[in-house]
Amino acid sequence: MKKNIFLIFVAIVVLIQFYPMDKPAVSKDNPNDLITTSNVPENISTMLKNACYDCHSNESTFPWYSNVAPVKWMLYGHISEAREELNFSNWNSLETDDKADLLDDISTLVLEGEMPIKGYTILHSEANLSKTDREAISTWADEMLESLYD
Ligand code: HEC
Numbered sequence: 001m002k003k004n005i006f007l008i009f010v011a012i013v014v015l016i017q018f019y020p021m022d023k024p025a026v027s028k029d030n031p032n033d034l035i036t037t038s039n040v041p042e043n044i045s046t047m048l049k050n051a052c053y054d055c056h057s058n059e060s061t062f063p064w065y066s067n068v069a070p071v072k073w074m075l076y077g078h079i080s081e082a083r084e085e086l087n088f089s090n091w092n093s094l095e096t097d098d099k100a101d102l103l104d105d106i107s108t109l110v111l112e113g114e115m116p117i118k119g120y121t122i123l124h125s126e127a128n129l130s131k132t133d134r135e136a137i138s139t140w141a142d143e144m145l146e147s148l149y150d
Contacts, residue, residue: 055082
């Protein structure tokens with residue numbers, strides 16, 4: 001009996017792998033990227049790369065488990081949604097007001113610990129931001145917002 005339940009479980013895990021789902025496209029060549037086009041201090045760009053770029057850029061990395069259903073259903077969905085809201089790879093093609101809105105959100109969400117989303121840091125310790133890191137990102141975002149309208 002136990003053996004049958006196990007086999008059914010294995011069969012389900014195998015079968016769900018065939019459920020089609022588009023993997024978010026990856027590109028390393030992004031001429032409108034924030035870090036490429038703007039003068040971002042190195043400590044900030046390192047933190048953004050480590051803590052945000054997997055979801056909010058075209059440079060997402062996909063470790064093996066991220067391509068296995070049901071994990072991939074959640075991850076692919078998160079990445080598509082995150083890129084729709086904010087994609088650092090397209091930064092320089094945005095309107096000034098949209099950049100301003102995003103910088104305002106970045107400043108608040110990072111300071112309050114809402115970003116990166118919970119769960120991500122469990123498997124990505126390099127995305128764990130200290131209070132000082134959060135304050136640095138928030139201050140950078142505020143200053144960049146101001147400089148947009150200079
Ligand atoms: C594991 C994926 C993931 C990571 C890593 C991540 N985010 Fe997000 N982010 C999301 C998702 C999903 C959304 C959209 C849903 C939501 O708002 O919760 C989002 C939404 C946002 C928004 C709101 C955009 C808007 O104006 O509607 C901002 C700003 C943001 N993230 C900034 C960041 C910053 C800055 C980092 C790095 C410090 C980061 N995120 C790291 C997944 C992620």
